[in-house]
Amino acid sequence: MTIDSDPVPGTLRAAVLLLRAEAVALGLIAVWLIWSDLTAETTDLVSALWVTAFAIGGAVALWALGGALSRRRAGARAPAIVLQLMLLPVGWFMIEGGMGWLGLPLMAFGIGMVGLLVSGPTNRALGFGDPDR
Template identity: 90%
Template sequence: MTIDSDPTPGPLRAAVLLLRAEAVALGLVAVWLIWSDLTAPTTDLTSALLVTAFAVGGAVALWALGGALARRRAGARAPAIVLQLMLLPVGWFMIEGGMGWLGLPLIALGIGMVGLLVSGPTNRALGFGDPTP
């Protein structure tokens, strides 16, 4: 039996869990969109299918990035940060559209996730920072 002498730091573990939670939430939105595509009368099927494909792709990407970060793949951090930063304008437009109850938490989630992904313990776990002599 081996004991992992270098456990996953808390901020990285939290980021992985939140990425996976975002993937599940977006996956549920994708399921609802699929249901809507199949049952709702629509005037623009192409646009509906593209939005659905975007949601499915986003859920898959979030899940995959969470897995890659769990395996400490440094290359997964930048795309994860980009996806989190995309929450900022989405949240802002939700606030502008009268859905502040959803927009503010999305903005907070995006900022918090970026903080977790660039924190010192996450940097060290992913191999960023000063190399040891």
């Protein structure tokens, strides 16, 4: 039995928990989309199914990235950062569309997540940087 003597830093632990929370939230949106697809009286079925599939895929990707980061897989960091940066244009268009109350916090969340993912303790835990410094 191997015991990892290097504890997971708080920044990485927080990033993993927040990625998993995002996955759950997006999963709940996907469930709502499925219900909407099934109960809508008129719809563009192909577009509705694509949006639903995108939500399901996003939830699965966020959950998988959280799991990979919890196992300290350095390769999971870049895709996680990209997904968080995608919140910036989404938030911007929400602000432009009159939903600033949701868009601004969404953008701040994305920037905060990137901060957690590129912080020093996270870098060291994932094996980035000079360990002798």
